[in-house]
Amino acid sequence: MxxxxxxxxxxxxxxxxxxxxxxxxxxxxxxxxxxxxxxxxxxxxxxxxxxxxxxxxxxxxxxxxxxxxxxxxxxxxxxxxxxxxxxxxxxxxxxxxxxxxxxxxxxxxxxxxxxxxxxxxxxxxxxxxxxxxxxxxxxxxxxxxxxxxxxxxxxxYPAVGWVRGDQTVNPSIYKEMDDLRKENQQLKDKLSDGSAKGVMDFENMAGLDDEIELIGYGHDKDGELFSPARRWKANVTWRDIFKSVSPKCVGLLSENEIDSIVAGNVYCVSDIKSDGLTSNYLDEKTLHTIRAQFRVLGLFKMKATSLGVFLWSLTPKGEAEMLNSLVARKKD
The missing domain is CATH 3.40.50.10140 (Toll/interleukin-1 receptor homology (TIR) domain)
Known part of the structure; x- marks a missing residue:
């Protein structure tokens, strides 16, 4: 239905x-x-x-x-x-x-x-x-x-919604549709993961433990009024960025949310962190670099909508990496 x-x-x-x-x-x-x-x-x-x-x-x-x-x-x-x-x-x-x-x-x-x-x-x-x-x-x-x-x-918060008046409900169809959906998604994930492993192999590519300098902007907040944007920069590893985003990417996240999450976390270790800027966001070139890097590493897949908005989701490789970083381990 x-x-x-x-x-x-x-x-x-x-x-x-x-x-x-x-x-x-x-x-x-x-x-x-x-x-x-x-x-x-x-x-x-x-x-x-x-x-x-x-x-x-x-x-x-x-x-x-x-x-x-x-x-x-x-x-x-x-x-x-x-x-x-x-x-x-x-x-x-x-x-x-x-x-x-x-x-x-x-x-x-x-x-x-x-x-x-x-x-x-x-x-x-x-x-x-x-x-x-x-x-x-x-x-x-x-x-x-x-x-x-x-x-x-x-x-x-799923709501009531609307359905066509001439639609009939056949409960037996739901399981079949869900099975087909899961099978289709598994095939897409395999293709996406295989493409990342087999095609996107670049020489001297940075890994998760390598550092990158991120550039972003934020605002001095005075009540409800915001000042002009101020520039900041911070050095973090790709793993730091991945760990800040991946737990929140269980479903789909828009690139705007990725931008907000990363900028908000990275600003805390930036060169002007003590200034208390708010509404932080990444430089456009920095954001494009992050998108390309994680796609090449095979950790995220990106889907562009007809509106030109990128939606991010974890690949099976990315989900495994996220779980590996979060799982509780035995103490020695």
Whole structure:
């Protein structure tokens, strides 16, 4: 039975149209159904009652916060915040993406009045204080964040979903489908592992215990406002990088999450670790080198989606290496 989840995409509208399109494309990439402001771009009190019904019918709620607080309701609270509060009250799982540097946005995409900026800061604080959030800087980062966050949320918190009315359920089919899926995955893993061993053999290639200098960037955090990015560097081994990522890569991880995990861990041993930077991320060339190295070593396989986002997963060789590094051993 083909089940699809409905995802309500909430944000201010006029300033985040490109971001919304990219998020919605990523949602459709996972065979889910995106719904949101496109159905009712001009909102008022009467339409908000209809919006609540749409949220009721949704399995997940995805919130994008940029530099605008949004249109105010009669209570002085933005409709975006009202949507968020309603989803929370209904127990719907929330995925939240906050712009990491709202002060860098142009005036047309930010709030000019101090009262609106204060409400936006308070809203950001409320959202980030109740759950783990992801930070974004450009629209191109959102598809990867969406894929990774939605995959993880669907796996951890499976919802009711939607099915076609003419579909019938035959329980005996499930086991056969699952067996075929497992067999197919095993064949893919063998091909992937064999390709890594047989083709990708480069002279003088660095191993897991060799060092690499990583370059990254982070922000000084002052409340909810982020300063311009500052550059840092750190020397670590490939094994250090692998050990930081592999335990979290049981399923699929987007390259955005790989970036965040590695940068967050490596910054702690960087040349300016005492400065307490936050929202760290890797230099683009550094990230590409990491991707290539682990692929050549046969530890990860990468799948590029139609949106150009790389999804990482462990190969059988990578899983064995991860387990070997984590398993408890007898004491002498």
């Amino acid at each position: 083909d089940k699809r989840y409905q995802v309500f995409v909430s944000s201010t509208f006029a300033d985040l149209q490109d971001e919304r399109k990219k998020v919605q494309q990523a949602i459709m990439e996972l065979d889910c159904i995106p719904v949101g402001m496109e159905l009712f771009p001009a909102i008022d009190e009467e339409q908000f009652d209809f919006i609540k019904k749409v949220i009721d019918d949704s399995d997940y709620y995805l919130l994008i916060i940029g530099g605008r607080y949004g249109t105010l309701s009669s209570t002085g609270v933005s409709y975006t915040e009202l949507e968020y509060r309603y989803a929370i009250s209904k127990g719907i799982k929330v995925i939240a993406f906050l712009h990491k540097d709202p002060d860098s946005l142009p005036l047309s995409r930010s709030e000019g009045e101090a009262s609106a900026r204060e409400k936006l800061a308070a809203f950001r604080q409320e959202v980030s204080g109740n759950r783990l959030v992801q930070f974004w800087a450009t629209a191109d980062q959102l598809p990867g964040l969406t894929l990774a966050s939605l995959i993880r949320t669907m796996k951890t």
